[in-house]
Amino acid sequence: MIKSINQTVLEEVKQFWDERFVSSSFDFKSLINRDFTNIIKHLKEHKSRTVLDIGCGFGHWSIVLAKSGFKVKAIDISSEAIKKLRNWANDEDLLIDTYVCAIQEIENTINEKSDAVILNSIFDHIFGVDKPSKDGYIYYWIRFVFASERLKKEKVKSDKETLQLISQ
Numbered sequence: 035m036i037k038s039i040n041q042t043v044l045e046e047v048k049q050f051w052d053e054r055f056v057s058s059s060f061d062f063k064s065l066i067n068r069d070f071t072n073i074i075k076h077l078k079e080h081k082s083r084t085v086l087d088i089g090c091g092f093g094h095w096s097i098v099l100a101k102s103g104f105k106v107k108a109i110d111i112s113s114e115a116i117k118k119l120r121n122w123a124n125d126e127d128l129l130i131d132t133y134v135c136a137i138q139e140i141e142n143t144i145n146e147k148s149d150a151v152i153l154n155s156i157f158d159h160i161f162g163v164d165k166p167s168k169d170g171y172i173y174y175w176i177r178f179v180f181a182s183e184r185l186k187k188e189k190v191k192s193d194k195e196t197l198q199l200i201s202q
Contacts, residue, residue, distance in 0.1 A: 044136055048111050055092075055114035063122065065094035074102050082149035088137055093119030093130070095152050107144060109133040167172040 077085065083105060087096045090108035096119060100106045110116055113134045123130045135143040 036045065036164070040196065044138070047136070049112075051110075051112035052114045055118060057092040062081060062092035062094065062118070066098050068094075069101075070095075070098045074099070077104065077150055080150070082157075084148045085152060086148035087152045087154075090132075090141065091115050091154075093122055095154055096130050097122060097126060097128065099152075100130050105129075105131075107133065107146070107148060109135050109137075109140060109143065111136045132186065133195045142195070151155050 062165045075086070077099075085099050085104045087093070087099070087105050087106060087108040090110045090113060091112075093108055093153065095105045098193055100123065105177070108119055108130055110119075116134050119174040123132075133143050141163050152168070
């Protein structure tokens with residue numbers, strides 16, 4: 035189970051990322067020009083239909099996946115990042131479910147099951163464990179990634195159940 039975090043620190047992190055996304059002049063829409071062919075092929079081969087994009091940032095993964103026919107849920111700690119993604123999705127006439135929350139709060143936010151999870155460039159931003167050691171988040175998320183075969187055999191109904199299952 036993900037351990038509690040200091041709410042003051044969490045608010046500071048949210049503010050930090052909101053400021054970064056507001057002040058960015060980066061052409062984030064150019065990120066979809068990358069080659070996503072292999073990951074899309076892999077997801078389709080494994081019959082994935084729903085994808086959870088954790089730490090979506092500007093949302094390039096979410097946009098590409100939605101354009102490829104996946105049902106996408108995207109979360110980010112920054113409300114400004116989510117605003118940019120919502121605007122972009124609206125411009126592209128795409129339906130993407132978006133949520134503002136920290137990864138540490140995900141099990142209280144997302145209750146539906148996802149077939150796949152995108153964790154692009156987020157490991158270095160994870161904080162908040164009581165013991166940042168081998169029992170910390172890196173270990174936790176590595177267990178999450180390698181638990182996929184086990185999860186295929188279990189009948190989980192939500193991402194919250196998935197997180198509970200792999201933390202056993």
